[in-house]
Amino acid sequence: MEYCSNCSHPVDYQAVEGDHRLRYVCNQCQTIHYQNPRIIVGCVPVWEGKVLLCRRGIEPQLGFWNLPGGFYEIGESLETGAMREAMEEAGLSMSIGKLIGMYSVLHAAQVHIHYEGILDHSKFHLTPESTEIQFFDESEIPWNELAFQSNTLSLKHYFECRKSDIWTTKRTEYYVNFEKED
Numbered sequence: 001m002e003y004c005s006n007c008s009h010p011v012d013y014q015a016v017e018g019d020h021r022l023r024y025v026c027n028q029c030q031t032i033h034y035q036n037p038r039i040i041v042g043c044v045p046v047w048e049g050k051v052l053l054c055r056r057g058i059e060p061q062l063g064f065w066n067l068p069g070g071f072y073e074i075g076e077s078l079e080t081g082a083m084r085e086a087m088e089e090a091g092l093s094m095s096i097g098k099l100i101g102m103y104s105v106l107h108a109a110q111v112h113i114h115y116e117g118i119l120d121h122s123k124f125h126l127t128p129e130s131t132e133i134q135f136f137d138e139s140e141i142p143w144n145e146l147a148f149q150s151n152t153l154s155l156k157h158y159f160e161c162r163k164s165d166i167w168t169t170k171r172t173e174y175y176v177n178f179e180k181e182d
């Protein structure tokens with residue numbers, strides 16, 4: 001951040017009384033510009049035992065396979081956000097099932113949250129964000145071509161849960177810190 005979004009004056013990165021870390025401060029209008037992680041909400045779309053992945057048509061990770069998801073918006077629930085993103089990115093119609101994973105993505109200052117997406121049908125359509133869409137069973141997942149580590153973690157966890165009784169008897173969310181994407 002270089003300029004104050006309130007008054008356009010250059011900001012300083014400085015200590016703030018009573019705070020534990022440096023902040024961007026506008027010393028003209030006295031606004032303290034707090035910066036916090038952004039929430040990415042998405043889902044593992046499921047149809048007849050297979051999961052749907054989208055090949056990214058945009059950066060970052062252009063060309064890699066991804067779970068549908070995106071920035072959580074003000075005024076919606078996490079579940080509504082996951083459904084909206086799946087519709088926007090791939091034309092998917094679904095209801096939301098279990099919470100699969102929550103990830104503190106430290107290097108990107110993001111939180112990733114993934115739900116199970118129970119598809120209403122197998123129809124989808126391509127978009128600029130998703131240039132190829134395909135259903136995969138576990139043995140077909142392109143593990144080396146997944147866009148983000150949270151995708152890998154949620155897909156592995158989803159298949160593990162589905163095979164065991166963990167899915168129905170234990171909390172399925174979990175927290176992982178990772179310092180960089182592969």
Ligand SMILES: [Zn+2]
Binds near residue numbers: 005007008027028029
């Ligand atoms: Zn200002």
